[in-house]
Amino acid sequence: MELSEFMSLFWITAIMLLGVTVPLVTERFGRTANTVFTMLPPAIALAYIASLIPTVLAGNVITESLEWIPAVGLTLSMRLDGLALMFAILILGIGLLIILYARYYLSEREAAGRFFAYLLLFMTAMLSIVLSNNVLQLWMAWEVTSISSFLLISFWSSKSESRKGARMALTVTGAGGLALLAGLLIIADIAGSYELGAILASGDAIRDHALYPIALILVLLGAFTKSAQFPFHFWLPHAMAAPTPVSAYLHSATMVKAGIFLLARFYPILSGTELWFLIVTMTGLITLLLGAYVALFKHDLKGLLAYSTVSHLGLIVLLLGLDTELATVAALFHIMNHAVFKASLFMAAGIIDHESGTRDMRKLNGLWRYMPYTATLAMVAAASMAGVPLFNGFLSKEMFFAESLHQETLGFLSWMIPVLATLAGVFAVAYSLRFIHDVFFNGEPVNLPKIPHEPPRYMKIPVEVLVALCLLVGIFPAFMIGSLLEAAATSVLMKELPYYSLAIWHGFNIPLLMSVIAIVGGVLVYTYRRHLYSFQAQFKETDAKLVFEGVMQKIVAFSAKFDEGLNNGSLQRYVALLLLFTIVITAIPLINLDVAAAHLPDQPVTFVEIVAGVILCLSAIATVIYHRKRMIALITLSVVGLIVSVAFARFSAPDLALTQLAVEVVTVILLMLALYFLPQKTIAESSPSRVVRDLGIAAAVGGVVATINYAFITQPLDSISEFFLANSKTGGGGTNAVNVILVDFRGLDTLGEILVLGIAAFGIFKLLTGVKLAMPTANYKGIPWSEDRHPPILTVISQSLLPLALLVSFYIFLRGHNMPGGGFIAGLITSVALIQQYIAHGVDWIKPRLKVNYQSLIAWGVLIATFTGIGSWFFGRPFMTTWFDYFDIPFIGEIELASALVFDLGVYLTVVGATLLILASLGKLTSVHRPVAEE
């Protein structure tokens, strides 16, 4: 059966992603079943990948894509080439071994299901990185690896060091991820596509672009943080707080290789420049040496392996930086070799920790007698790490030595690279030797918590498989991985590979000599390590964790201070800042606006208009001047409002004039009522500088607004309103276009508006419920309020005016469709008429006479308006289609009935209900009828 006929690359991620839930579901069936089920999704994925090996090795690149959001050019896209294949096999193969190992590593009390779920999530993300053919998709998966790494490091969340280590790893790799995103966006912008295929094909355009250095540095930041390169290496040793399977898998074999994968993936477009060589080589070299040196002094088994990992990652980065074709081949080769021997070493360290209870090499001695089998496995892997012949690590290391010789880019200093490489080799041999000699020999164990013994049978299987690979690759390199390496290297270099031979013996040459020096030197260093230790002991050890936490706390403190400055709880400051910001962003386009743009000349102005304008401006300014004398300010404010309504009337907007007039009345009544509850006077408390600042802001805003207004009202009008005017009568059945727009064309907007009105009224009612205020009995001068609450003249007149006012509002309501008027205006007039009764008679008089619940009035209004809209559905029309017809009624004549009238009734009721609810609730505060909370 051809598996590939049924599957596509998308299935791999889909199965893996679904697989994340498998361990959680199967946890209840016991640990072994849970492990077996957890291994299923990666096993299926691996089988499918394996079925594609012949295709990829034949030199094909498999790509698949799915349109996701084509409108914005987003596609899901997968790619399987040699590099992706190599990484996919590493991820899935080692992943399966890790799951098996973790089954025995985790104790019965631990949440294995959760652990496996995180592990599969990480595996999915890692696979998505390597299989991605779209850089955004790649980045997304990249971030998920950071997050799943965080979850795995903090798996033992009760330990402080786990939490700190996880936070540090997430901060460093997350920050790098952001840099990477920026870099990828620049690259995609230059290449004109997010597809990897298109980007890889535009290498020259990218290297020649002015933004190349920035893009390169951003991408390198992403890669170096992820792959723990100097100076970002510090997070990796602290990530060792994770359970050992995680360290073996994420922090040596796969996730830390993601950065290197990125370098390899973008090698065709980013490499080949001086900048690339300098940054990548130097970073790699420093990391290689630093890691190898520090590893020697770590007493913790995992600490030693962590720094050794840092060192080997540096080696691979250095190789990629050297920028020769064979160096790249060596880099890819070493990725595989390192993953294999380092994962097995971590597993061995985990076994030792598990069976003896400590990882401290000062206590662990002479374990050979207790666990000879594990010791043998560890020794093979360590020999590979040291670069001893017959093991895989030797081969790639020798290729590395050979390539370090072929450098001329550093000019006369080029000799330093092979020398420093050999020096790093010396330290590598020394720490490998320490790992073996200190732990398995070197006397007797010191105060071990447990008596060490061999681990369970199956816990050794993953180590055995990896160690066997070390040997097989070390002895038969070309047979084992020759073709895979070739495919991977071809997809990185994107051209014919130069000749190279994968063999143990290349004759007596300089690389061999370098290897010999490294081994002999390593043995010597280890033998005389006491001197080195005493030298190292003079240095004060800095704990990266403390430094990191300190920096973090400083950043947090700075942010808090910055936040305090902006967000200090003062509304006045927010308003001022908001306005300043508005001035800046509106003034800039105004500066660039062409003054000479076509303007219509001003219309002639009449004397009356000038007088009105002057009164308006004077009243507005008077409001400002007298704003502390609140009653006067209110009077001048109402003058402004009146002139505004006159302006509406003057400029052909009778509906607006009526509305403004009615609202003006209601607003003034409202503010007067409010004045009763608020202090009568404002104390002068603004400092002169504050007044000047506010005057400046206000003048700037006023100037900008006036300028914008002038800029557009002198432009010729190009409006969509022709449509409304043309269809007002024929489509909406009314001649008052404004009203037809409100109840018909834009009826849905109006429905929304009355809903807001209703909500505001209910909100006010709620706010006033249970409010406790001291009622003043005198004004601010100490003059008591008049006892004569309801003057008879007002009472009589208002009472006789009421029917008239209601009649007027009814008339205004009915004619609204054809003449100025309508629900809004009629509603306001009715409200004013009723409020007048409240003022004249008081709540106690009104209460028994006007038995209307304003809340239900609002509700009915909104319901009527909504159902009128829905009504059109019953006639098969869209929501809010108006129906109208003309009827001939005896004695009255022809009248028009339109469904819009019913809609307008809803508007009317809501406006009346809302206005009266607001004013009456406020007015009732002084009476026994005040709103109270009902339980």
Added chain:
Amino acid sequence: METLYVVCVGVMTFCGVFLCLRGRTFSVVVGLTMLSYAVNLFLFSSGRLNLNGAAILGMSESYADPLPQALVLTAIVIGFAMIAFVVILSIRARADLGNDLVDGRDPPDTDKLVKPIRSKL
């Protein structure tokens, strides 16, 4: 006439913004009312200034743009509701906080008051 119109809008905006920046709730309410007048006039003028051209079919030769009028009509009503809300909010604030300051506390005590509250959160 356009110049006069925009000068009026500008002056009202100026007065409204200045009052909005005051520290007492009533001044802010007055400022908001003033500002809403200015905004309504501003929006209304996007239909340009027309004399004798009410958008009633059959009543005049050329019509004023009805669309801004319809928008401003609802804006006036909603503006009233919002101002009412702010007024009531300031009454409630005075009842609950014991003063009518926009920030709900006296300016000089800012430092003393903010920090303990923050540290509790």
